[in-house]
Amino acid sequence: MKGRLLPAGIFLVAVAGQVQAADLTISCGAVGAELQLCKSGVERWEAQTGNSVEVVSTPNSATERLSLYQQILNARSSDIDVFQIDVVWPGMLAPHLIDLKEYLPQNATDGFFGAIVDNNTVEGRLVAMPWFTDAGILYYRKDLLEKYDLEVPTTWAELTEAAQTVQAGERDAGQKDFWGYVFQGRAYEGLTVNALEWIASYPDGGTIVDEDGEITVNNPQAVKALSHAAGWINDISPQGVLNYTEEEARGVFQSGNALFMRNWPYAWDLVQSEQSSIRDKVEVAPLPAGGEDGQSAGVLGGWNLAVSRYSDHPDMAADLVAFLASPEEQKRRAIEGAYNPTIEALYQDPEVLAAVPFFGTLYDTFVSAVPRPAAVTGDNYPRVSNAFFNTVHEVLSGRVTADQGLESLEGELERIKRRRW
Amino acid sequence: MTAQESHDTVSNSPRHEKSDGGAAGPAGTPRRERGTRVRRQRVRAAWLFLTPMLIGLLLVAGWPLVRTFWFSLTDASLSSLEGSQFIGLENYLVFDDGWYGILADPLWWQSVWNTIYFALVSVSLEAALGVIVALVLNAHFRGRTLVRAAMLIPWAIPTVVSAKIWAWMLNDQFGIINHLLLGLGLIDAPLSWTADASLSMWAVIIVDVWKATPFVALLVLAALQMLPSDCYEAAKVDGIHPVRVFFRVTLPLITPALLVAVIFRALDALRVFDVIYVLTSNAASTMTMSIYARQQLVEFQDVGYGSAASTLLFMIIALVTVVYLYLGRRQLGGGQ
Numbered sequence: 001m002k003g004r005l006l007p008a009g010i011f012l013v014a015v016a017g018q019v020q021a022a023d024l025t026i027s028c029g030a031v032g033a034e035l036q037l038c039k040s041g042v043e044r045w046e047a048q049t050g051n052s053v054e055v056v057s058t059p060n061s062a063t064e065r066l067s068l069y070q071q072i073l074n075a076r077s078s079d080i081d082v083f084q085i086d087v088v089w090p091g092m093l094a095p096h097l098i099d100l101k102e103y104l105p106q107n108a109t110d111g112f113f114g115a116i117v118d119n120n121t122v123e124g125r126l127v128a129m130p131w132f133t134d135a136g137i138l139y140y141r142k143d144l145l146e147k148y149d150l151e152v153p154t155t156w157a158e159l160t161e162a163a164q165t166v167q168a169g170e171r172d173a174g175q176k177d178f179w180g181y182v183f184q185g186r187a188y189e190g191l192t193v194n195a196l197e198w199i200a201s202y203p204d205g206g207t208i209v210d211e212d213g214e215i216t217v218n219n220p221q222a223v224k225a226l227s228h229a230a231g232w233i234n235d236i237s238p239q240g241v242l243n244y245t246e247e248e249a250r251g252v253f254q255s256g257n258a259l260f261m262r263n264w265p266y267a268w269d270l271v272q273s274e275q276s277s278i279r280d281k282v283e284v285a286p287l288p289a290g291g292e293d294g295q296s297a298g299v300l301g302g303w304n305l306a307v308s309r310y311s312d313h314p315d316m317a318a319d320l321v322a323f324l325a326s327p328e329e330q331k332r333r334a335i336e337g338a339y340n341p342t343i344e345a346l347y348q349d350p351e352v353l354a355a356v357p358f359f360g361t362l363y364d365t366f367v368s369a370v371p372r373p374a375a376v377t378g379d380n381y382p383r384v385s386n387a388f389f390n391t392v393h394e395v396l397s398g399r400v401t402a403d404q405g406l407e408s409l410e411g412e413l414e415r416i417k418r419r420r421w
Numbered sequence: 422m423t424a425q426e427s428h429d430t431v432s433n434s435p436r437h438e439k440s441d442g443g444a445a446g447p448a449g450t451p452r453r454e455r456g457t458r459v460r461r462q463r464v465r466a467a468w469l470f471l472t473p474m475l476i477g478l479l480l481v482a483g484w485p486l487v488r489t490f491w492f493s494l495t496d497a498s499l500s501s502l503e504g505s506q507f508i509g510l511e512n513y514l515v516f517d518d519g520w521y522g523i524l525a526d527p528l529w530w531q532s533v534w535n536t537i538y539f540a541l542v543s544v545s546l547e548a549a550l551g552v553i554v555a556l557v558l559n560a561h562f563r564g565r566t567l568v569r570a571a572m573l574i575p576w577a578i579p580t581v582v583s584a585k586i587w588a589w590m591l592n593d594q595f596g597i598i599n600h601l602l603l604g605l606g607l608i609d610a611p612l613s614w615t616a617d618a619s620l621s622m623w624a625v626i627i628v629d630v631w632k633a634t635p636f637v638a639l640l641v642l643a644a645l646q647m648l649p650s651d652c653y654e655a656a657k658v659d660g661i662h663p664v665r666v667f668f669r670v671t672l673p674l675i676t677p678a679l680l681v682a683v684i685f686r687a688l689d690a691l692r693v694f695d696v697i698y699v700l701t702s703n704a705a706s707t708m709t710m711s712i713y714a715r716q717q718l719v720e721f722q723d724v725g726y727g728s729a730a731s732t733l734l735f736m737i738i739a740l741v742t743v744v745y746l747y748l749g750r751r752q753l754g755g756g757q
Contacts, residue, residue, distance in 0.1 A: 063703075067719045074499045074722075095500060177594060177611075185616070187704045240593025242616035243701070252594055379498075383721050390528075390705050397618040399706070408527075415521055 023052055024317055026082040029065070029303065030057040031246055032266045033337045038084075038324075041333070045323045051316060061245055062086050062189040066382065069093065073308065081311040082320055086189075087134075087302040088374035088381060090120045090127050097306045099125035103318035111327070111343050113367070119375075120304055127306055129325040130342035132333065134301030135369035136197050136287055137362060139253060139261040139271065143281040144170070154296075156201070156228055156288045159260060163236035166259045175257070180236030182249040183262040185396060190245055191389040192372065193299045194262060198225040200297035200370045202290030208388055208413075209373040215417065217388070218410040225290055226395050226402035233396055242397055254278060262287065264301060268356060269338040284358045286365045300369035302342070334359070340366055380416055387412045486735070492728035499722040512729035523729050528705060529713060533737070536709040539622065539697075540690035543629045548683050550630065551637025552675075556667075558638065559645045569642075576635040584699035587628045591615055591700075618706035625697050625707055629690070637682045644678030645671070680749050687745065691738050710734040 028038035035057050042053045058065045066089060072080055073096040085093060100108070109117045109126070116130040138159075140152060144166050153159035163180025170178040184190035199205040199222045206216035233239055241249070246263060250270065253261035256277045261267070271282050286296040305324055307317040323329060330341040335355040346352050353360050374381040391409040394400050400408075493512055497505030514522040523529050558569055575583065590597050593613035602608045614624040648671065656666045694711040701707045703716060714734055718727030 061702075063720065070499060070722060071719065187702060238593055238611070238613060240611075240613035240616045242613065242618075243593075243704075244616075257594070379722070383723075386703070386716070386720065390703070394618075394705060397616075397706070399618050415526075418517070418521065 023054065024081045024311075024313060024320060025054045025056060025079060026084075026320065027056050027058050027069075027080050028084050029060070031060050032250075032270050034266070037333050037337045037339070041324050041329050042320070044329070045320055048323070049319070051320075053320065056080065058084075060247060061186075063382075064188075066092075066189075073310070076310045078308070078310045078312050081308055081313065081317040083306050083308060084131065084303050085128055085306050087116070087119060087300060087304065088372050090122055090304065090306075091375060091378055092381065093306070094122035094125065094127045096309050097127040098309050098311070098314050098318070099127065100129060100307065100318055100321065101126045103307075103315055104129075104322050108322060111345055113342050113344060115367075116302065116304075116342055119371075128304035129306075129321050131303050131305045131325050132330070132339040133342050133366060133369075134264045134266075134303075134340060135298030135362075135366050136193060136262055136301070137265060137298060137358075137365065138285045138287050139263055139267065139282055140285060141166075141259050141278065141281055142283045144259055152283075152285050153260075153288050155291055155294065156198070156225075157291070159288045160228070160232065160236060163259055167236055170259075177257050179238050179252065179258045181232060181260040181262075182237060182241055182244065182252050182258045184245055184249055185237075185241040185393070186243050186245050186248075187389050187393040188245065189385060189389070191392055192385045193301065195226065195229070195388065195392040196299050196370065196372060197262070197287055197297050198229050198290065200299070201225070201287065201294045203293045203295075205290060205294075207370060207373055209377055209384065211376060213376050213417070215410055215413045217413065218406045221290070222406055223402045226392060226405065228290075229392075230395050230398065230402065233398070242393065265338050265340050265356070265358075267338075268358070269336070284362065286362060296365065297370045298365045300371045302340070383416050384413060387416065489728045489731050489735075492724050493732045495725045497724040497728075499718070499724050502724065505725065508725070512726045513733075523726065523733065528708065529710075529730065529733075531705060532708045532710050532713040535622070535707060536691055536693070536711075539626060539629075539693060539707075539709065540687055543626045543633070544683060544686045544690050546626070546630045547633045547637050547686055548679060550634045551682065552641050552672075552679065554634060554638040555641035555645055556671075558642055572635050572638065574635075575632045576639075578632075580632065580695045581699055583632055584628060584696045587624075587631075588615065588700050591624055615700050618704070621701050621704065621707050625700055628696055628700065629693070632696070633686055633689070637679075637686060640678050640682040641675055644675040648674055684742070684745055684749070688738060688742065691741060692734065710737070 026038070026042060028035055035055070039055050042055055045051070046053055058068060066086070069083060069085070069089075070093075073093065083093075083097075090097075108129070112130050113133065116133060117126070120126060120128040120130060138153075145152065145162070148162075148166050148169060150162045150165065151158070153162050159181065167178055167180040183194050185194070196207060199217070200207055202221040202225050204219065205221040205225055206219055208215075208217045210216045233241065238252070244252075246267070249261055249263060250267050252258050253263075253267075254271050254276055265284075268282075268284065270276065272279055287298050289296050305321040307314055307321060311317050325342070327341075327343050327346065330339075330343055331346055331349060331352060333339040334341050334346060334352045338356045340359065341347065341352070347359055347363055347366075359366075372381075373384065377384045387409060391400075391405045391412075395402050395405040492505070494507055494509060495505040496508050496511075510522075512522055514520060514524040519525075554572065558565065558572065578586075589595075591599075591614035593599065593611050593616065596611075596614070598614065599608070599611040603611065612620060614620050652670050653666065656670065661669075692711050693709050694715065697707050697709055698712060698715075703712065703720075708716075710730065711734065714727050714730035716727075717723050717730055721727070
């Protein structure tokens with residue numbers, strides 16, 4: 001019985017394989033214009049090579065997306081060939097990804113930001129090509145700051161003050177739903193990023209866990225940073241911000257209901273689009289510093305393209321990845337969607353700078369962005385990040401004070417560290 | 422979750438057989454000569470019919486349950502299920518310069534408390550509202566069939582879909598609930614239902630009550646329709662107040678149906694996942710045991726620890742069920 005079925009099975013698989021010979025599947029994000037840009041990029045590759053690719057969209061929340069990927073990869077499923085992966089995931093997902101060096105020419109990463117290439121190289125294997133980089137930036141309403149004769153804030157205290165003034169003024173003028181500042185406050189990875197930006201902007205605020213694996217989060221500066229942020233809720237930020245991700249924050253800002261927004265560069269193209277009610281009224285700046293002696297700290301984000309080890313067509317998938325990460329494609333994405341290139345030369349490209357002027361002025365923010373402690377905490381990063389964003393969420397919602405929260409967070413991180421770090 | 426449901430059935434069936442056998446023993450003895458052959462044949466036939474189901478249950482419920490319990494004693498992670506090592510009860514509780522393990526995790530205890538709170542409040546509300554709705558639907562009025570059908574809509578919509586609909590309705594900036602409340606002058610600033618820690622549990626409960634009340638109402642309505650009308654006629658003749666009739670006649674008579682509805686809802690509520698996950702994600706203020714277990718299993722890839730959480734969840738639900746059935750039986754026994 002078995003003997004007779006097996007050849008038939010092999011025949012079926014072979015036929016199915018032939019029928020879908022050209023079929024690849026890529027998972028792209030769907031935040032902002034991502035999906036559309038991914039599709040158009042893929043179409044260009046399809047036209048060039050004659051292959052066909054299916055684009056699947058994934059959850060907007062990075063935390064959700066990681067869970068989904070892990071389930072697919074751990075099941076050794078060949079359903080998705082190319083994954084768009086976050087900058088903090090290469091270490092975690094490396095065992096499931098192919099070494100792109102084996103499929104791409106030696107000089108494939110020449111001209112790319114070295115730090116990101118290093119980030120994506122795990123035990124000598126290049127597991128992902130840098131696709132676009134990211135750092136948190138501050139969006140502000142130029143027209144409103146001018147109306148109230150205010151400067152662009154350089155510290156969080158200035159931001160708070162400006163937000164209070166404008167919010168009060170706008171509400172008196174009849175815009176009842178107006179708020180000073182919106183950011184990503186939901187209990188998810190995005191809150192880790194936001195809160196790390198607050199903490200790292202204070203002198204000696206630390207970065208949750210330092211490079212040697214020591215837990216540094218429980219310090220007076222971090223307490224200060226979180227207490228300050230907790231004060232925003234219901235003052236300059238709606239309480240609903242505690243359930244916002246990137247797109248919810250953009251929704252409020254883009255409908256003209258907020259003065260400041262913390263977000264990634266992708267939002268630029270959308271707030272400046274023709275449908276936007278605040279077109280030409282927005283500018284961007286580095287995130288504020290924590291006090292006079294603090295520094296602006298945007299957390300490093302960004303996404304990479306990786307090929308699954310379980311893909312049936314790894315060479316073809318690697319070719320697609322190389323195409324999407326190529327200078328031409330990155331330039332197109334920068335111009336059409338304000339996605340930060342990972343190739344240094346593009347930051348001097350006049351066409352790119354004309355489309356997204358702040359790529360030039362905020363260059364330092366992008367290249368000196370603060371990394372999350374993903375490398376040092378390894379497999380435990382999701383756990384560390386989860387403990388951190390849950391604590392911050394509790395502090396923001398006023399259930400615990402910043403010092404209580406950080407103290408118990410330290411204990412929690414000790415527990416995690418003890419299990420496996 | 423199916424495992425737990427099915428397990429209840431499994432644990433029920435042997436008990437039934439035992440009590441069957443117990444009753445048959447003394448009753449069967451005097452008429453042994455006549456009964457044994459037929460009886461033995463019947464028992465054999467019964468087992469024959471039961472076997473496929475038992476095997477099926479063992480495969481789909483027993484095996485995952487045993488496997489989960491086994492994993493809870495290892496350090497398995499999702500990426501290396503095979504290479505896991507036996508670590509005893511370390512996932513549950515271990516002393517090593519301080520207590521570690523689930524039983525020492527404050528977040529676990531908070532999720533236990535959240536779950537119990539959610540179950541108690543939502544099921545009580547659903548039971549009370551369900552009875553009221555059923556009484557209304559039991560009355561004769563025009564368009565009753567239409568209302569009965571319409572009432573089932575919340576129960577018919579998949580939870581994930583209805584939770585998402587509610588998430589939009591409860592949105593702090595654009596939600597219709599806030600719009601209505603503001604319009605009615607009940608609040609003067611929009612409430613952030615799903616973000617405010619003090620409101621989010623209530624938001625979740627409201628959505629769950631909206632969804633599950635029809636289920637309770639349906640079961641109670643079925644019971645109401647079977648009630649004998651002579652009691653009511655007698656009560657009418659005697660001129661007894663309807664409220665008194667309800668508490669003295671109707672409620673005791675529908676109690677068995679209500680108890681069934683409540684146990685179903687309580688089991689659902691104790692393992693609640695989807696409605697909360699869609700509305701408030703992983704937030705600690707509404708985290709339940711299921712969400713905690715999922716987080717460990719999926720997000721942290723820690724199959725060992727997550728399995729330990731699932732095992733505890735299973736044991737807590739089993740315990741609640743046993744206690745409830747015991748109390749329910751005693752109460753029923755007293756009533757009879």
